[in-house]
Amino acid sequence: MACGSTYLWRGETTWFCCGSAWGPCGSAGGGACGNCRSSANHGAWPNASAACWDITRPDLCGEGGIPRRGCGAVMNVKHQCTGATVCITITDCGPRTKSFCGEQTCCNGECRSNRILDLTPAAFSAIGSLSSGKLPVWIYE
Amino acid sequence: MSRNQSHTPEGRALGRRGFLSAAALGGATIVGASALGALDADAAFAAPTPSLDPAVTTTAFAEGRIAGRNGSMLEVAGSYGDTYRIQLTNATSIWKVHPTTADAIEPGDGLYARGVxxxxxxxxxxxxxxxIVNLHCTVRGIGRDRLHLAHGTHTVVGRIVPGTTSASYRGGALTSDLSRLRIGQDAQVLGAWRPSDDTVDIVRVTVGH
Incomplete structure (x- = not known):
């Protein structure tokens, strides 16, 4: 399925590991959808299901309108400042938005608030450096 | 000129990825380990990248553990049984706890790599x-030189590295003051796994509410 260009959301993205992996990531498993892999362009969405929403609770950070997008949904993720983009498939639930309410990531003087997406290392590294830990992004579908 | 470009002798702008290709294909520009690394990884990704389908990528990604090394070529055993050969060039940025050189890379290390x-x-x-790891954890214990963390159903020992470990509280600026960490807090830990003892050197710990 191809990625689209219709605006969906904006905020911070972080990264996480899943599937077979080395080190502490070796215990991560395949995520909520069962097929998450660190080496694929996958992502975790905070409203992947009702049960997922109960864990992530982005509404507690003022992000209550995040739409439901389940396993297999495809999104185009664009770095706010560089314009670098990556097309991902949702394979997990996350991030735990409620734990980091109000957190901001900025570039070129413009900030995005709240963690609303988690990317695998493959996807995150396509638009930024893993050592940064988080990036400001716009999401399209 | 952007940080992401260099110029050929003829004066043409040469993107970083084009430069990498030329460097690797040319062979002569691949230098010894002592001259590698320490470049800004963020600069490698400043150029817009087209994206139309999740199955199509314009750059390559590799992950796994380093099985061997032949000069500037890393042999990597992927986590799914695949294998990769990663060519380091004099334009490759290398991170291991901090920006470093190829000298710091050891067999058995885990790795993520992106390139051409x-x-x-x-x-x-x-x-x-x-x-590199970026773990969502719960703080279970706080020691003088370490944090005891729960990551999913597993425990992780996070080492506090003097001069390196920093913390961010509720979205605030990074600080070396770790005194505001509390047991039970959700925390995001960015650090470097140590294969020798399965601990993690903490670079940055972020806690929210």
Missing amino acids: PMPDGSIAADAVWVN
Whole structure:
């Protein structure tokens, strides 16, 4: 399925590991959808299901309108400042938005608030450096 | 000129990825380990990248553990049984706890790499992140030189590295003051796994509410 260009959301993205992996990531498993892999362009969405929403609770950070997008949904993720983009498939639930309410990531003087997406290392590294830990992004579908 | 470009002798702008390709294909520009690394990884990704389908990528990604090394070529055993050859060039940025050189890379280390696929099947690396982890944890214990963390159903010992470990509280600026960490807090830990003892050197711990 191809990625689209219709605006969906904006905020911070972080990264996480899943599937077979080395080190502490070796215990991560395949995520909520069962097929998450660190080496694929996958992502975790905070409203992947009702049960997922109960864990992530982005509404507690003022992000209550995040739409439901389940396993297999495809999104185009664009770095706010560089314009670098990556097309991902949702394979997990996350991030735990409620734990980091109000957190901001900025570039070129413009900030995005709240963690609303988690990317695998493959996807995150396509638009930024893993050592940064988080990036400001716009999401399209 | 952007940070992401260099120029050929003829004066043409040469993107970083084009430079990497030329460097790897040219062979002569691949330098010894002592001259590698310490470049800004963020600069490697400043150029817009087209994206139309999740199955189509314009750069290559590799992950796994370093099985061996032949000069500037890393042999990597992927987590799914696949294998990769990662070519380090004098434009490759290397991270292991901090920006470093290829000298810091050891067999058995874990690795994520992104770069340009070469005709011989290798990847000329834009950036290599060695042993990097970014874990969502719960703080279970606080010691003088370590944090005891729960990551999913597993425990992780996070080492506090003097002069390196920093914390961010509720979205605030990074600080070396770790005194505001509390047991039970959700925390995001970015650090480097140590294969020798399965602990993690903490670079940055972020806590929210």
